[in-house]
Amino acid sequence: MSLSTLRHTGTAGTKHSISLLLQTLHKWLGLIVGLQLLIWVVTGLAFNLIDERFLDANPYRTTDKTASPNTALAPTADLLQQYQAEGIIELKLTSVLSRAVYALTTTQQTRWFWADSLKPLSLTNTEILAIAKQSYSGSAELSTPQILSRETPFDANGPVAMLTAADEVGTRIYIDTASGAVLAHQNRQSDLKDLLFMLHFMDYAPDNGIGFNHLLVQVVSIATLLLGLSGIYILGHKFHQGQLSLPFLKRKIPKGKLALFTQAAQPLAEFTDLNGTYLESINRGRERLRTQCGGGGRCGLCKLRFVEQPPSPNDYDLDKLTATELAQGIRLGCQHEAHPGKLELATQAQHRDWSQSER
Known part of the structure; x- marks a missing residue:
């Protein structure tokens, strides 16, 4: 070579x-x-x-109701003066369980105070349960509040309490214990929705x-x-490499004769219908060269030696043939379009199969 x-x-x-x-x-x-x-x-x-x-998530959640404070309001001057150094942003009047509450927001944080006594808001389990019942319209009993130690996705200002209801959807109610706000209702069905969103995004x-x-x-x-x-x-x-062809580009069928010889250079057969690969042209009419993959380039059984000008090896040739075989001009017959020329069988098994096919 x-x-x-x-x-x-x-x-x-x-x-x-x-x-x-x-x-x-x-x-x-x-x-x-x-x-x-x-x-x-x-x-x-x-x-x-x-x-x-x-x-x-909210089949049993009621609309939030902001009740009017039914208690006298304490003066706020001392409260404002106490946190003036932090930079007061807002003082807002709200309510928890129909009891007036001040929400004081500074540049550092938000704090809640009972508006009648100016004492920091501190909710008992009974009060947390009452807040949850106000937000729940179902008939199932609610569990004792459980303070969660794990992180939650809610924007809470303090520890989050969870209460569960023994209803058909397994309602869970989350309360922000710092402000008394109902953070969310969730259940088994909304868990499925959250899972779908998590997977989708x-x-x-x-x-x-x-x-x-x-x-x-x-x-x-x-x-x-x-x-x-x-x-x-x-x-x-x-x-x-010629492994793909476009259907709208018709291949011109070459005219001429393909001569096939034995390994000892003895004439074996001649083919003039060169339509398709060498394997297809040789096997047209009956199977003369046997394969296991049907011409997919996977079995490597359709080896042929090109006597003159072997084509460039493609990926399948390089996978199935050794460097020595490539140097000798051996290629896979199923991987190259047939053209006039001279070929030789490459293995003794091909000679044996050829003889059997001619019987």
Whole structure:
């Protein structure tokens, strides 16, 4: 084999290595992006097919009622003077269990005081239970308040108390013990809704907040871009190697004769209908060269030696053939379009199968 041919084979091997690397990358990127795409489709269908009322977190939540204070209000001058150094922003009058409450907001924090005594708001379990009952319209009994030690997604100013109701949806009520505010109602059905939202928006990290442009979204976006670019390269590479053809571009069938010889250079057969690959042209009418993959380039059984000007090896040739075989001009017959020329069988098994096919 000439030096230029060896160099060409070496270049093909380098391109083959790059192609294999990109195909591996493309496969794993396709798995990652495809899995997330499947999750988007499934969760999107779930949101459209499941009745919104089934996912409602508030089937038993009553409308917040702001009762008018029924107690005398203490003067606020001393309270304002006490926290003036922090920079007072707002003093607001509200109520908890029909008892007036001052909400004092400074540049540092918000504090709540009973408006009739100016004492800091401090709720007992009985009062927390009463607040929960005011927000609940169901008939089930509520449990004793439980102070949660874990972090919660609620914007609370103090410890969060949770109460549960033994109803059919498993209602849970969350109370901010610092202000007496009802933070949320949740249940088993709303948990399903939260799960669907988490999967749909890839909101797997608890500190993402409400932003959709978090790190995981960025990673999947980059993976999708790389998936497309690697796919374009692989498509172009396969088209260049002749492994793909466009249906609207009709291939011109070459005219001439393909002569096939034995390994000992003895004439074996001649073919003039060169439509398709060498394997297809030789096996047209009956199977003369046996394969296990049917011409998919996976079994490597259709080896043929090109006596003159072997075609450039493609990825399948480089996968299934040794460097010695490539140097001898051996290629896979299923991977190259048939043209007039001279070929030889490459293995003794092919001679044996050929003899059996002629009987």
